[in-house]
Amino acid sequence: MTTAQGLDADGFIAREGSLARMPAPFAPVVGAARERIAGAFGPDRLHSAYLYGSIPRGTAVPGVSDLDLLLALHHEPTAADRADADALEAALDAEFAQVDGVGVLLFGTRTLLSELERHDLGWFVACLCTPLLGADLAARLPRYRPTSLLARETNGDLALALPRWRERAAAATTDAELRALTRTVTRRVVRTGFTLVMPRWGGWTSDLTASAEAFAAYYPEHADRMRLAAATARTRAADRDVLTMLVDDLGPWLAAEYTAVHGEKAPRS
CATH class of the missing domain: 3.30.460 (Beta Polymerase; domain 2)
Incomplete structure (x- = not known):
């Protein structure tokens, strides 16, 4: 059950x-x-x-x-x-x-x-x-609970992705390229927003709408932008304005808040 x-x-x-x-x-x-x-x-x-x-x-x-x-x-x-x-x-x-x-x-x-x-x-x-x-x-493998350790190791490296996304956004010249990048960024940001609050929320979901709402309950001042990210991910839109907002605004704030709450993910080679 x-x-x-x-x-x-x-x-x-x-x-x-x-x-x-x-x-x-x-x-x-x-x-x-x-x-x-x-x-x-x-x-x-x-x-x-x-x-x-x-x-x-x-x-x-x-x-x-x-x-x-x-x-x-x-x-x-x-x-x-x-x-x-x-x-x-x-x-x-x-x-x-x-x-x-x-x-x-x-x-x-x-x-x-x-x-x-x-x-x-x-x-x-x-x-x-x-x-x-x-x-x-x-x-x-062990069984897992929605802990801060799990949050840190799943999404505690968002800051490393932001420069790569900026480079890809600058280089994107077609709708297909922009759509693929927007999908990657929106899904990752929403899931990072969810795992930020996952230990407090006390459970797991992969549903993007539910993830955005769980985040909104703890960070209402950022709720609208997270909901927009979830909606854009679901529609697979090629939206450069949303992409720019996530990479240059919400993303950096989210990465800093994540590190403050859960710490940085263990480095990979």
Whole structure:
């Protein structure tokens, strides 16, 4: 049983997705992904595969939502692995009109199970990913509560992303580039706003509207801009004004407040 706050009966974050929640139109896409992942990577390379995002949460919209996959490899990913993943993305995206984009994340099991990633990628696999192929790594990971440590390690590095986003915004010349960047920025800012207040809110949600409202309850002076970010993320608009506001105004404030409340994320090499 999962509570309205996304927790199980013991107060741990419940795994949010399942194949049983998948909307029927996406079943052929997921079935094809399962078969092609197994064929492309094989048991020598692939430890396990996972589905995450709106499809296993049951909120995906045909023709609008994307297909998000994570592959855990026995070894750290190589250039050849990335090339095979890119080919898989392109083939699925071209064949199935139900999805608007396919993304495949690649990680080695050693990284996913490492102490450094325990409260970031490890939590992501255990709580936000739905098993698709192979032995579930969640069995080798702890259960998680909505703590300040989890907040710090998931989104405590927003300040590092801001300069990169500014560079991409300055270089964007097409609507497609601007739309992709706006989607990245809006989703990241809303989720960072939510995890900022997550320990006080006392639960977990991936819903962008609910995330913005949880943030608004604790920071009403910034509520309108966070709601705008959530709305823009949902509509996938290419809005340079919203992008500029987030990168140059709300984002820097949010990064500073986050560090003051939770500290900085442990550095990655």
